[in-house]
Amino acid sequence: MKKIIITILFFFVAATFIQPVCCYAAADMTGRDEQDIKEVIESANDAPLSSAEYLVVNIEEKNIAKSEGIAESPIEEVTLMTHDSFSVSEEVVKDFEVQNNAKIRFLKAGDAGEALNKAILSKNNPLADIFYGVDNTFLSRSLKEEIFISYESPMLKYVDDKLKLDPEYRLLPVDFGDVCLNYDKRWFANHNIQPPLMLEDLVKPEYKGLLVIQNPATSSPGLAFLLTTISRFGEREAFNFWKKLKVNDILVANGWKDAYWGKFSAASDGDRPIVVSYASSPAAEVHFAEKNLEEAPTDVVTSHGSAFRQIEFAGILKGTKHHNLAKKLMDFLLSRRFQEDIPLQMFVFPANNSAILPDVFKKHAHITKEPALLPYDEISEKREMWIEKWTELVL
Amino acid sequence: MDRARPLNKNRVLILLPEIFAKYFPRRPAILAGFIPLTFLVLFYFYPLTGIFIRSFFDQGNFSATTLLKILNSSRMAGIFWFTLWQATISTILTLVIALPCAWVTGNFDFKGRKAVMAISTLPFVLPTIVVAAAFQALMGSKGVLGFFHMDGSLGMILLAHMFFNFSVVLRITSGFWSSMGRTLPMAASMLGANPLKIFIKVTLPMLAPAVFASSILVFIFCFASFGVIMVLGGPSFTTLEVEIYRQAAHLFNLPVASALSLFQILFTFFMMWIYTSLQKKNTTFSPESEKFSLKKPESTFEKCSVFCVVLFVIFFFMIPIMALLIKSIWYKGSISFLYYSELFLNTSGSIFYISPLNAIVNSLLFACSALVMAIIIGVCAVYTIRTSGEKIANILDPLFMLPLSTSAVTLGFGIIITLDKPPLNFRTSPMLIPIIHTLVAFPFVVRSLLPVLRSIPASIKESAALLGASPLSVWMHIELPVIARALSVGAVFAFTVSLGEFGATIFAARPEYTTIPVTIYKFLGHPGSLNQGQAMAASSLLMLVTAAGFIFIERFRDTVGHEGF
Secondary structure, three states: OHHHHHHHHHHHHHHHHHHHHHHHHHHHHHOOOHHHHHHHHHHHHHOOOOOHHHHHHHHHHHHHHHHHHHHHOOOEEEEEEEOOOOOOEHHHHHHHHHHHOEEEEEEEOOOHHHHHHHHHHOOOOOOOOEEEEEEOOOHHHHHHOOOEEOOOOHHHHHEOHHHOOOOOOOOEEEEEEEEEEEEEHHHHHHHOOOOOOOHHHHHOHHHOOOEEEEOOOOOHHHHHHHHHHHHHHOHHHHHHHHHHHHHOOOEEEOOHHHHHHHHEOOOOOOOEOEEEEEOOHHHHHHHOOOOOOOOOOEEEEOOOOOOEEEEEEEEEEOOOOOHHHHHHHHHHHHOHHHHOOHHHHHOOEEOEOOOOOOHHHHHHOOOOOOOEOOOHHHHHHHHHHHHHHHHHHHO | OOOHHHHHHHHHHHHHHHHHHHHOOOHHHHHHHHHHHHHHHHHHHHHHHHHHHHHHEEOOEEOOHHHHHHHHOHHHHHHHHHHHHHHHHHHHHHHHHHHHHHHHHHHEOOOOHHHHHHHHHHHHHOOHHHHHHHHHHHHOOOOOOHHHOOOOOHHHHHHHHHHHHHHHHHHHHHHHHHHHOOHHHHHHHHOOOOHHHHHHHHHHHHHHHHHHHHHHHHHHHHHOOOHHHHHHHOOOOOOHHHHHHHHHHHOOOHHHHHHHHHHHHHHHHHHHHHHHHHOOOOOOOOOOOHHHHOEOOOOHHHHHHHHHHHHHHHHHHHHHHHHHHHHHHEEOOEEOOHHHHHHOOOOOOEOOOOOHHHHHHHHHHHHHHHHHHHHHHHHHHHHHHHHOOHHHHHHHHHHHHHHHHOOHHHHHHHHHHHOOOOOOOOOOOOOHHHHHHHHHHHHHHHHHHHHHHHHOOHHHHHHHHHOOOOHHHHHHHHHHHHHHHHHHHHHHHHHHHHHHOOHHHHHHOOHHHOOHHHHHHHHOOOOOHHHHHHHHHHHHHHHHHHHHHHHHHHHHHHHHHOOOO
């Protein structure tokens, strides 16, 4: 008898756990507003009686309330698909939603490469209306797959021409970041060594065993750094440079996180004072410090073509059912409202010239004057070959 | 006439099972097998077939060139060879350290026994990147143990595999060991056998099924190792799983990625098939309750062993965990909860901010539904294997293990292209998260349950039935109490796998359903010491939640398991 009671109890507990998940699922299938469902669940948790009936009744009530709202002005939903590093302020999103009587749904589909591949795989039955986050190393692959439709946004007039890589405006530049060397200021001061000034310095004996980089085969800053050397020295000389770098005892990590949080002396217990990261990383170091820092603990090397510009693009996916709204969202992504939100959310630079940078960026982030750039079709044509050559040489 | 009617009715009732048995041989097996098989077909085989077809049939024609290219490539051969031998060595090393500990926890009752089990299971939920940071703090060139020079070496990979998988062997073997009881070894001792002989001739043969079951789990886990190799091994080491990820997500070379995935799946199937074929012989014995089989350590040797095991667990598991905890509360030379309080603030006003409480609720929600589903599916799978014929069981058993060694990227791509239309529109459904967790978790239930179930002698059940017990009460009073212990082991792993899993949330691509591991990764996405502190704080919370879950599961098992003995 006791056991039967326990079994019943067990199923009851199990059911209460499963129920909310089913609710989420129901919301998903019928396209209901999740917020509503969440609210209902929250209120159900607060309520003394959190039974199944209560949930159902409450959802129905909400629905009736909502359908009345719909009768007045239908809320259109637009979906933005992106990668894990994407972020935006809630207020900025609300602004767009209120102005256009719309709702933005966000999908985060893995890292930059994975998310783009998912967008390509689902091209016959697209998951979203807009894709945000194709960078210049993936540009020609995504254009070849023909998953974007052309849209020449009026907001493009605020964007530097150098950033507009697609002449047919299928992919519009939204932000950029410069991949470059970061170094630990305190380490260099303590050891009385001059920090490096350009790429060439790295092969000097005094910098032996100081640099940690990322594997270009698995990391996008890693690939950008390989491209920097190719852009700086030309293909053949670049690989000679890598030979010398290898002799100078560089350390290779698989991703940015392992390099920065595991090996870089300024951010971890690692012992490498130079790391490949972004030109905005010192600003992030200041912004995400516990106390207000006067000075960033790290600095960057961007002169003499030693920083590679990664440009991120967004585009409207072919097969969208919300043409006008998608276009409006595209304009909004390029508008000052969104663009000024970019630096502190994603720690990259806005593409819009008129966007004002936050103070911490003005003080601690560096805009590279002459970034290293490679033609994007050359990148896509040779990237696999370069990566393979690099792997053979360095690993 | 009046007496004949009930008799007739009874006769029909008695005949009914026979009729069933005649027309539907092994019908219960078919019914039970329906659940796990449907689940696997829908969420595993269908997406995988989709992506394989898409990759291999280029423009309608089968392109065998990629397959041939891979077969001839010496690089791929090297990768496969490395994958195989590192998994083998990792498994052996894990067994070497875990079996002595399992002997102690499976035979002796001492203070802190449960703590030892819980602490050694905690690493299972930690994101690799966090463990890597802890290892770096201890064993990097600046760390306390820096003189080992383990950085980015093969040693680090093996050590991490041992660190993560120790508890799999410990829990499964120790649970089984404690149910074996001391009657047989004692009888052998009375007959004059020395302890070594008893161990080799009596204990080991009885224990073998559990040891094999746990080592095959560890082997498959290490064979499909991804995070450890990527983060701790560094780029000079590549396993099949890493290569699949690289080909699929960075080079978009789908045919190669699919071919490698297919190869990985077939190889796992083959390994499992050999394993199940070797596992036909299973010693049966009357299982005993933990209460009777555990004893207090008496001799000096026994006391020493208990002491050594506790010391080992503290050294190997507690120190890295403590390093994390200290980092999360240590701020500018004093103890502070700044990082924890900071977790509750959305300082950047981001729309993707989620409070740690919500993340914990999400994580627990997914973990509990994964646990329930994994147990239902796992138990059904086990009874199907048990009751179906040998040939079918030999195929089913390996089949149920496949999800453990399947590349997440490949499966994710498969889901994108196959589960895209109603009624199976799961591409962005949050239900996908517990489903994927269940896929990885239920093999644990199967593996921990099967050896125990097989050890129950048929004679006990038959005598109970002869004494008039209904099939239900036979199950309730004989099988359930015995398997409850193994079931709780399976439940612990299902729960932990789900809590620590990171990839499935990417499958569903829904930022609203952020779990704790995803939060940790998010903090580590940008530079800044506050981010690092918060990542450590979130990791500590994750461990806390997991430990609480263990306590709950053990309590629950205690109320069900010990009765009837």
